[in-house]
Structure formats: C-alpha cells, structure tokens
Amino acid sequence: MKGAQGQPGVSGVPSVSQSGGVGESAEGALGAETRYEFTAELWRWEARADEWVFVRLPQDASDEIAAVPRPRAGFGAVKVTASIGGSRWTTSIFPEPGADGEGVRYVLPLKKAVRVREGLELGDEVRVAVETHH
Numbered sequence: 453m454k455g456a457q458g459q460p461g462v463s464g465v466p467s468v469s470q471s472g473g474v475g476e477s478a479e480g481a482l483g484a485e486t487r488y489e490f491t492a493e494l495w496r497w498e499a500r501a502d503e504w505v506f507v508r509l510p511q512d513a514s515d516e517i518a519a520v521p522r523p524r525a526g527f528g529a530v531k532v533t534a535s536i537g538g539s540r541w542t543t544s545i546f547p548e549p550g551a552d553g554e555g556v557r558y559v560l561p562l563k564k565a566v567r568v569r570e571g572l573e574l575g576d577e578v579r580v581a582v583e584t585h586h
Contacts, residue, residue: 493507
C-alpha cells in the first residue's frame with residue numbers, strides 16, 4: 453500500500469498526508485486534519501475480562517498528535533476517522549494505559565464488527581489509516 457503522498461508505506465512508520473505544511477490546512481490554521489498510515493499488530497487489553505482489541509500508533513505519529521492543541525474528550529481521547537481495508541469509521545484514539553517514559557503512545561480500538569468484516573484475528577498485522585479531526 454502506498455502512503456497518501458505516493459511514498460511506499462513502511463511497517464511502523466507513519467505516512468503523513470496533509471493539505472498544507474506541518475499542522476496547517478490549506479487555509480493555514482493549526483490543527484488541520486492529518487492522515488497517518490501504518491502497519492500494526494492487533495492485541496488484546498488484558499486488564500479487562502471482556503475483549504478489547506487495539507492497534508498501537510507509531511511513536512512518531514503519537515508524538516505529533518499529542519503536540520497539536522485540540523479539545524480532548526474523556527481519558528485524553530482524540531477524535532479520528534479510521535480505515536482498515538474497506539472499513540471506515542469515526543472513533544477516538546486513547547493514550548495507552550500505563551504509557552510513560554518516551555511520551556504518549558496512542559492506541560486505536562478495533563470494533564468486533566470491523567474485525568469480523570475484515571477477517572482479522574489477534575496477532576494479525578494490519579494496514580491502518582487514521583485521520584485526526586481538528
């Protein structure tokens with residue numbers, strides 16, 4: 453899969469697409485929508501008895517997202533539109549529970565309906581696109 457700017461996507465390295473410069477839209481406003489594409493492994497959050505499945509965003513993408521001032525929802529969530537295969541949905545990414553040290557690391561929850569539709573299982577590597585909202 454190619455990144456939005458025609459660059460080959462590299463596992464774990466975000467491919468960033470924006471309508472202007474870093475953190476700018478075509479109108480020059482900070483907090484423009486930014487697209488990150490990456491490959492990540494599906495994992496289950498073990499702290500819960502029910503099945504919560506996530507993928508981790510790369511550290512570089514997490515750092516960029518955390519650096520942009522924007523309204524945050526509960527638990528430090530950031531609203532995004534996510535895409536995997538033919539599935540596209542609006543959700544939020546969250547700082548990983550217990551994340552510390554090198555900075556915030558965001559995780560994207562994967563709904564069971566998306567996992568079933570795309571034929572995904574725990575441990576699978578999947579190509580993900582995440583677009584932040586302003």
